[in-house]
Amino acid sequence: MTFYTPETQRGRMLLNTTDLYGNDSFSCAQPSVEGYRYFGVFWGSVVTVVGTLGNVLTVLAFATDARLRTRFNVLIVNLALADILYCTILQPVSVDSYLHLRWRGGATWCQMFGLLLFLSNSVSIISLCLIALSRxxxxxxxxxxxxxxxxxxxxxxxxxxxxxALGLASFGPLWPVYVFxxxxxxxSFHRIKGRPYTTILLFMYFFLGLGFVGLFYFLxxxxxxxxxxxLIKYRPSRRSSRRKQPEPEGTDGDDSGIGVGTAATQSSEISEQAVETDHSKSSVNDPQTIPSVTKTVTKIPNGKKTSPKAAAPTPSPSPAQSSSPGEDNEFKRVTRMCFTVFLCFVGCFAPFLLLNIADKKSKAxxxxxxxxANLTWLNSCINPLLYAAMNRQFNQAYKDLLAKAAWPIMRLWKKP
Structure with a gap:
């Protein structure tokens, strides 16, 4: 029987870990990154604070503001939850690794970190796909x-x-090959041991998935x-045959029409009640239908009736055309915001993916x-900034929440 001292046993355990993961140690110290690590620590700290605060505000804004509680915004909240997972739990660990240029959590936590990292990224990509699909x-x-x-x-x-569930099912099988x-x-996962499964996953999520998002926005x-x-061609006939009606307010909260009783639906119902007899009607489900010339009697809200007139065969607008200018502009603004979120995601991950494809032998x-890799951190904290800059209701909800949070401090400050 062979006896080992405690130091020898620890050495054998480290050797076994080295053989399992294919790394000499859990250290990333190199002379070329000794100075750069301080930038990584600073950048990671900013992402942690800004990302956690911004995404938590997004969730709280959805929970406290009734105007934001729509089914479309649920998808945005799901994206925020994925970012909270990264900014609050994973990003501080990365900051610690950069500060010490060494992974200090052990092999099991390294595997858990890799799984949560790709779970967060996959949920973000799936959420972007669902947002684009819903629009x-x-x-x-x-x-x-x-x-x-x-x-x-x-x-x-x-x-x-x-x-x-899909994100967990996709990257869960890679548990044995998550390494430092x-x-x-x-x-992350081992670049060689996980193939070809890892290559298929990256292609499906980052190339195929994001490609579909871009296709939806193009459509x-x-x-x-x-x-x-x-609509430009249709407006002259509307002006000549319809009375001028007040423009309803834009639907900043539920512009997508996903919620029940949206302003877009309500405005279309009001316009149908107030339409005059010289304006023809057609089915919304068939925007291309051109109604025939008919005589109708339409009721006005005050109970009066109009005299029958022949309806001119004018083309009926599509649902996008029948909305008011305010609703149309608001829909474009929210869609533009979602597209900007998608572009930022692609911009953050594209350099990292392209570098790993081009530098297969790790010569860079x-x-x-x-x-x-640090550019990918930005994706988790930038979305709330885009919401605040490009969506009035999220902006106002953020201000209200920050004002409520600062009110006790200001009250104590004003006390003599």
Whole structure:
């Protein structure tokens, strides 16, 4: 029987860990990154504070502001929860690794970190896909059975739970190959041992998934542009045959039409009641239908009746065209905000993905790998800033929450 001293046993355990993960140690110290690590610590600390505060404010704004509690904004909250997971739990660990240039959590926590990291990223990508899909369905297939099913309360709940379940099911099998990657001073899956499964996953999520998001926004842009051109041609006939009506307020909270009783639906109902007899009606489900010349008697809200007149065969507007200018502008603003979130996600991850594809043999300087990895951190904290800058209601909700949080401090400050 062979006896080992405690030091020998620890050495054997370290050797076994080294053999298992293919790394010499849990250290990422190199002379070229000794100075850069302080930038990584500073940058990671900013992302932790700003990302945690901003995403928590997003969730609280949704919970406290009735105007923001819509089914479309549930998708934004799901994206915020994925960012909270990263900023609050994972980012401080990365800051500690950069500060010491060493992973100090052990092998098991390294595996857990890698799983949570890719779970957060996968849920973010799935949420971006669902947001783009919902915007497209509202524009192109608002009254279809598929849109009503997916955008119903139960449908949205199933989609949210499925996003987390799919992310866990996708990256959970990689548990044995999550290792410490010295190039980026964090834990990730092994670049060789996980193939070809890891290659398929990255292609499906980062290339195929984000490609579909870009396709949906292109289709939205094309649909809105066609509707805008048709509306310009349609306005002269409306002005000549309809009375001027007050413009309803824009629907900043539920512009998507996903919620029940949206302003877009209400305004269309009001316009149908107040329409004069010389303005023809057509089915919303068939925007291309041109009604025939008929004689009708339409009731006005005050109980009076109009004299029958022949209706001119004017083209009926699509749902996008029938909304008021305020609603149309608000829809474009929210869609533009969602598209900007998507572009920021792509911009943050593109350099890191392209570098790993081009540098298969890891010949690029370590500081370049670390810098590209640091760009991905920005994605988790930038979304609330975009909401505040591009959405009035989120901006106002943030201000109200911050004012309520600062009120006790200001009260104590004013006391003599």
């Amino acid at each position: 497209y369905l509202v524009v192109a297939h608002r009254n279809s059975k598929v849109a009503r099913l997916l955008l119903s309360r139960q449908g949205v709940a199933v989609l949210l739970m499925s996003s987390w 990657a010295p190039q980026v001073c964090t834990c 939205i842009y094309r649909k809105v542009r066609i509707a805008s051109k048709a 300087p370590q500081v370049v790998h670390m810098f590209c």
